[in-house]
Amino acid sequence: MLKFTAEHEWLKLEDGVATVGITTHAAEQLGDLVFVELPEVGAELVKDGNAATVESVKAASDVYSPLDGEVTEVNQAIVDDPSLVNSDPQAAGWFFKLKLKNAADADALMDEATYKELIG
């Protein structure tokens, strides 16, 4: 099941581990990405703290951690080819996997219908 944040991230939850990426809407708003910087495996992230950086031709933008947790895996493919985030943001363009500190925290995030209402 996908969950969403107001900061335009999506999370796919499996056994207390969230695969995290940015939404199709966010990828469209950012435009063609030219650079992605991901957290290191093992990094402890806190909710709303900086997790990653993406850059378009125009500007750098932060990607925030949607919840507390530890990074267990990162997607090197988007570092090698940032355009993957634009072409397939909600699947192949995932950013990192986060082992959640409290799996139940994800319940409070938005579902897809609520997120779609948010972005209008």
Add this chain to the structure above:
Amino acid sequence: MDDHSVLKTTPLNALHLSLGAKMVPFAGYDMPVQYPLGVMKEHLHTRAAAGLFDVSHMGQVIVRAKSGDYADAALALEKLVPVDILSLKEGRQRYGFFTDDNGCILDDLMITNRGDHLLVVVNAACKDADLAHMKAHLPDCDVTLLDDRALIALQGPRAEAVLAELWAGVSSMKFMDVREVPLHDVACIISRSGYSGEDGFEISIPQDHAVSVAKALLEHPDCEAIGLGARDSLRLEAGLCLYGNDIDTTTSPIEASLEWALQKARKAGGDREGGFPGADRILAELADGISRRRVGLKPEGKAPVRSHAKLFADADGLKELGEVTSGTFGPTVEGPVAMGYLPVTHAAAGTQVFAEVRGKYLPMTVAALPFITPTYKR
């Protein structure tokens, strides 16, 4: 109050909206930053074919001597600008800048000899100050803002072919030539110049006809509308300064590596040596050298290094050298590009320096400007 409600609009505003542009406030104007094509493809399209830019926010100003004599207008403007305007031939254009008493740059501008008067084009953000500056210091000239004209830039290797659809004589123009030409029976002022590093034109159009001329150019299959986002990456790859970023009232033209813009007549030993604000400093810098200089910077990694990133001599951030003034990803270079100021001891091409980005010190190499090979039609 909605921020957008106080923004000025150009005569092409409705056209931008109809083309699906994303609009942003820029220098007090509601301007297109990109169209649905996106910054990357707009940039590459301009280098491969032709791009049309709305630059109507810039100030187009007539400077005419009350005597009616070109030489009087030229000599008057030379009091504010350290370039040779007197010897500029009719129908020719030249780059220059207003200097202040400290020898720094108030704005940069294009200056054209239009026969019996000068046409100058200044930056949008400096327009009001430049007008006041000229009016205050040129008492024997009439200084008039042409606020009833649009200005569009047509840039790229296919610009000549696109413009030729409206005017067959275009191929007779060379880089920095300026002509008054009817396009669709509208009197336009065309210069062969621009801000992209490509061959191209800037076209001044009476505002009521701006949309029809722009649409006629956009009908050509090689011509796409291009926003301010790509305009910035194009000019940066071409090594061209952006006023407010790379040059301002803290930089002298010599520090800015713009000494090529000062002709012999205004330098030491020239016919009209000095005689502009800050001449003491600028001529002394030409004679004795400077301590820092604007250089090209090529990040060694993939991360863009943006303006205001601090530059260091070492990878530990101990010895600060200067600052990046413009930086982005160059779509044609296929990597990050930047410009900034470094002490002359660290300004030679090939020198390695380090930029502070998000707490890390990223290696950059001083690089010759421009990053691309310009295709001006000289």
